[in-house]
Amino acid sequence: MSDSEKSGGLRPGWQPGQSGNPKGRPRGSRNRVTIVALAAMEEGADAIARKVVDMAKEGDMSAARLVIERLVPPAKERPIFLTLPETSTASGIAAAQQAILQAVAAGDLLPGEGTTLAGIVEARRKAVETLELEQRISALETRK
Template identity: 45%
Template sequence: MTDKKPGFQPGQSGNPAGRPKGARSKAMQALDAILDGEAEAITRKVIELAKEGDTQALRMCLDRLVPPLKDRPVTFELPPIETTADLTRETNAMLQAVAAGELTPSEAADIGKTVDAHVRAIEAVDLHQRLLRIEEQTAR
């Protein structure tokens, strides 16, 4: 038995004439109407509260001034990976960088995903080359 509902195809919207991108809900339109012309006064009040030590207001201001970092460039020595045999040198370099505090564990995990994609590309090229050699040998 399938979970599919009749009339719906995979990847096809159930409401193709739905809300257009950028359209605001009625609740957001109402909020806009309430705040219309008050944004500057509200911002000034939040700044005043922050200056007086209100931690929530302070956090709001700091989040706008210094947003949390989502990503940053990372520089560390990474040995070249030309074959899958080179992978252990690379993982060792990443572990050493984490141990030395040059990389955070999450940065190493992100780099590991990129390395994994690179290794899969190496494997695909290697497999393709092997198949070509086999085809050449059987054609003779």
């Protein structure tokens, strides 16, 4: 059996998983083509931006959408003002879930917002349930 076969087909002295260039490419370095492309884009960026804005002013809706999307990014979240009933009891939690459902159905909340609020109320339900179970167990243990 040759040395090449013994080492898994690699040249002698090379171990599996060992790079021929252990230091590799320097971190943060860029390909020459990328550098040239970025330089070209920087040179024309101002003119391109002006042209897109001019096209938007002339009624080009695609250009207008592009300008607006870049100037005003979409809001990720918004404040929600919804009065919920007290959630310290099971009946209060059920009433809160009903209020959220009605707000979504009426269009006062977006479905995603309703889901988020329902999740918060569900976490509250679990906390109340855990507290009630703890109180029951304590009461049973003190009877013994």
